[in-house]
Amino acid sequence: MTRCVVVLTTASSEEEGKRIAQKLVEERLAACVNLIPNIQSFYYWEGTARHDSELLLIIKTIDQRVDELIERINALHSYNMPEAIALPIRAGSLAYLNWIREETDRIVSDNKIIIGSD
Numbered sequence: 001m002t003r004c005v006v007v008l009t010t011a012s013s014e015e016e017g018k019r020i021a022q023k024l025v026e027e028r029l030a031a032c033v034n035l036i037p038n039i040q041s042f043y044y045w046e047g048t049a050r051h052d053s054e055l056l057l058i059i060k061t062i063d064q065r066v067d068e069l070i071e072r073i074n075a076l077h078s079y080n081m082p083e084a085i086a087l088p089i090r091a092g093s094l095a096y097l098n099w100i101r102e103e104t105d106r107i108v109s110d111n112k113i114i115i116g117s118d
Contacts, residue, residue: 004089004100005066007059009073009082010041017055020076024059029069031103034058062104063088 007030011017014037021033036056043050061069070084089097 002101002105003063004092004097005061005063006087006089007061007066007069007073008085008087009057009059009077010039010054011057012052012054012078014055016078017057020073021057021059023076024069024072027072028104029065029072030059030061031100032060060089060100062101065104 009020011020014035017035021030021035024030024033034057036058039054039056041050041052041054059069066086070086073082073084
């Protein structure tokens with residue numbers, strides 16, 4: 001059975017987070033994206049300790065779409081090296097996990113939705 005995963009990324013602003021989320025869902029790379037505002041990120045970048053306020057995006061998808069999803073995050077993002085971490089979903093509501101599979105196992109081609117692209 002197709003594995004569902006959660007991909008985490010951050011964004012510098014609400015506008016950027018919404019834009020990325022909308023594109024990922026429209027392109028069927030994600031079934032759902034949650035935006036969590038006002039997270040505080042502490043990290044080293046280019047030899048300097050940093051602290052920034054960011055948005056966390058929690059993205060639900062299937063394992064087969066992760067590589068394409070991460071490529072799309074990189075293309076849409078303002079950061080030079082955006083976070084993109086995929087975590088397997090070990091268990092969950094069967095109905096919800098099936099919904100993730102159904103929504104992301106589609107390809108939009110010439111305004112037609114093709115189900116079961118794999």
